[in-house]
Structure formats: C-alpha cells, structure tokens
Amino acid sequence: MSAKSKWIYCPICSSKTRTKVYANTILISFPLYCPKCKQESLVNIKKFKIIIVKEPDAKTQSR
Numbered sequence: 881m882s883a884k885s886k887w888i889y890c891p892i893c894s895s896k897t898r899t900k901v902y903a904n905t906i907l908i909s910f911p912l913y914c915p916k917c918k919q920e921s922l923v924n925i926k927k928f929k930i931i932i933v934k935e936p937d938a939k940t941q942s943r
Contacts, residue, residue, distance in 0.1 A: 890914035
C-alpha cells in the first residue's frame with residue numbers, strides 16, 4: 881500500500897514546514913511551527929486542507 885503524503889506549508893509565509901501528513905491524516909487544533917518565520921499557528925488539517933483556527937491572542941484578552 882503506497883500512501884500519498886504531502887508537506888504542510890506555513891499559512892503565514894507559505895514556506896515548507898517540517899511536518900508531513902498523509903491523505904487520511906486528521907489534525908485538530910495542531911500547533912504548526914514554521915522554522916522560517918518562527919511563528920506558530922493553530923491549524924486544523926483534513927484531507928490536505930489547512931484551516932487556520934481563530935483564537936484570541938493572549939496579549940489582547942481582557943481580565
């Protein structure tokens with residue numbers, strides 16, 4: 881069985897990350913780190929489709 885796999889690209893700078901996924905991989909609220917732009921994004925991935933999870937930044941939360 882040969883499974884098709886792809887590298888995940890950063891949603892911010894579009895460079896290749898160090899994470900590889902298969903067609904049947906499902907990631908929910910995955911912290912994707914980009915070594916190029918040094919940003920971390922919370923993403924959901926299903927069938928190679930990347931969706932950025934919108935969460936409030938810790939600096940902007942009110943008490």
